[in-house]
Amino acid sequence: xxKVIRTVKGVTETLKDSNSHxxxxxxxxxxxxxxxxxxxxxxxxxxxxxxxxxxx
Numbered sequence: 001x002x003k004v005i006r007t008v009k010g011v012t013e014t015l016k017d018s019n020s021h022x023x024x025x026x027x028x029x030x031x032x033x034x035x036x037x038x039x040x041x042x043x044x045x046x047x048x049x050x051x052x053x054x055x056x
Contacts, residue, residue: 001025001055002032004039008048015039015050025055 004015026032036050
């Protein structure tokens with residue numbers, strides 16, 4: 001399992017499912033990477049980049 005996260009001002013944020021407070025998880029790392037890439041393409045701040053983290 002994988003999740004998409006970013007760190008902003010020292011605080012780690014996890015991407016949430018729409019209409020939910022639960023973390024969005026992926027079974028496939030490629031799908032998670034593609035979403036992170038799309039999110040980063042729309043980000044103005046390079047310091048707040050989304051990245052994939054494996055959930056253990």
